[in-house]
Amino acid sequence: MGRTEVVTIRDVARECGYSASTVSIVLNGAPLSRYIPGDTKGRIETAAKRLGYRPNPLARSLRSQRSNIVGVMVIDITDPFCTPILRGLENALYDANYLSLITDAHNEPNRFERYLEMLLDRRVEGLVVVANWLVTDIKLLADLTECRVPTVIAGRSFENHSVSTVSVDNENGASMALEHLYRLGHRDIAFLRGPKALSSSGQRWKGIRAFAQSAKLQLDSRKILELPESLDPNSSFEAGARLTGELLRQEKGFTALVAYDDMTALGALRALKKKGLRVPDDCSVIGFDDVAQARLSVPSLTTVRQPMEAMGTLSAGMVLDAIKAMDEKQDVPLVRRKIPAELVVRESTRALK
């Protein structure tokens, strides 16, 4: 059977002898279809099936003002942190019969803006921004909230903006990391803090301090270094290696190291190895995120896991809820969801001998 010529609703109407309106009403189960007898419905449906009718989504969206599309803006798709979120997101949207229109801002505000406009042009019904890293421009966020589509930001929290967010509980997660080392007997612990510009850095550090205080653990400020700001998510690997080198040079010993994130931790592993130190025998290392490579390194990395796929799923749910609420003209609540981190113990940490 040829598939070259496109079948329209009028073809179906002609085939079964009803009008296009009736076909539309039946095929969509519109309210009016209540009055249409079953055998009519049957005839229409079989005709549609026989012809292989597939409604043109463009025409449909144009008329009904519903695109069945959720826009997804990824700040940087090559960031290993993003893809699992994307996976969860796409999964949930797919199940809800929404198509996700994925755009990659490439870490560039220009692209972000241009894609944002494209998405709005295409009448996306909702928007999810997958942002781990980029210190997103305030102006862009304003753009977001100004426009009428419900928006969720996945992967970061923005305390002082009125945007719904889904993020991990950084504070508690970092606290867990330190607690893990503490319980293993470590007392001389070095830290590689995240760049100040990232809100997660502050949150994680707060968790560190909270645990230290509760355990009466002294933090030695000479063993605390801070990563420089950067847009490139991979740069923290180099920075982690470099700063770990610095820590090692300054004679103040430490038996464990808490890294801001996994990339930093992997950098640390490299620097330690270079100095001839064995992990975890001579020094334990813990990361944060649980990106894919954490499992693969030698030694595999103990880390605090962000349940990224779940965050994606959750974000999708929130945006879908908001869409539904808008539909029913209820007002859309602002939601800030923090989801718990999980400690994943692997090979890079060990009890102090």
Next chain:
Amino acid sequence: MGRTEVVTIRDVARECGYSASTVSIVLNGAPLSRYIPGDTKGRIETAAKRLGYRPNPLARSLRSQRSNIVGVMVIDITDPFCTPILRGLENALYDANYLSLITDAHNEPNRFERYLEMLLDRRVEGLVVVANWLVTDIKLLADLTECRVPTVIAGRSFENHSVSTVSVDNENGASMALEHLYRLGHRDIAFLRGPKALSSSGQRWKGIRAFAQSAKLQLDSRKILELPESLDPNSSFEAGARLTGELLRQEKGFTALVAYDDMTALGALRALKKKGLRVPDDCSVIGFDDVAQARLSVPSLTTVRQPMEAMGTLSAGMVLDAIKAMDEKQDVPLVRRKIPAELVVRESTRALK
């Protein structure tokens, strides 16, 4: 200035006192605009700008039968091999003013099929399939070629199907890998071949044999193991570790190991470390692909690089060319592009002492 109410072409027409047709003709530089004097054009353009007019792509596509969208089907977006291709792809399409509609088949033929239909429904003008791994169903490929949109497969070659493809020169790449080890003085070399079902396995092995023959190097079949088939791209890590363990148990020594791909090689690193062997001091390891984590491992991995971003760019170019050709009713040539691999020497290989 409010942005809430949507500006249509009729609003612009009203604003500047011309008809919607004229506005459309001018704004698109349609052939008829030849006859429209400059000041009229100016008035129309300023009116459009003043109102912030943005044409509705849905309406436009519906009428003009051009979506300005290229569908991108990723077999598995969590595969680190895919994202760089995606990056190149999206970049090139963006520059050509095409939007890429990215779908993730999740390694599931069902999804593949459903998304494929969605893409065709949405009237994508072209299609790029990013397939590294999945032994794509012949039937699906048939679906592709049957439909009228030009298609390019990026990342794999299909010798005996009439689909355009972009893939790396596996044969030469594998040959380079072996040559590298040979030049470093290695003669006792173990191999972890890829699963037979993947065409790239055969190609790479052909390259291995070709170099071995030209260098009069004997391949010891007891040191050649083959990865099992699997859909999960991460599984080759575990398999690599396991098979390396097997190699090590069988007393036949080797000073270097050629892995099918980077994941396998990373698995090998782990197994070697576990046996107390140092890389590269006791054994050199080389991978294939140059995924992101290759740079990050300790030791960093020497590998044969697939220029993935370039492959993406190239695929985009090919699909755009095909679209243009179709436009002009020329027939679309079938293109199979093989692009050269590059040896990337890092820490995991070293000259035999």
Next chain:
DNA sequence: AGCCTTTATAAAATCGGTTGACGATAGGGT
């Protein structure tokens, strides 16, 4: 003067659906 071409713009058809208003018939109630 009559006709053709070029110039400048508008009206109308079209893309492929959805949707609100309306028509026609039949049965029920008063």
Next chain:
DNA sequence: ACCCTATCGTCAACCGATTTTATAAAGGCT
């Protein structure tokens, strides 16, 4: 006999553009 309502559909408008065709005036040519 008259109105009302439930049932089963259709008509025509509409979504917001693009594109084809039409119109009208001006200029050029014989």
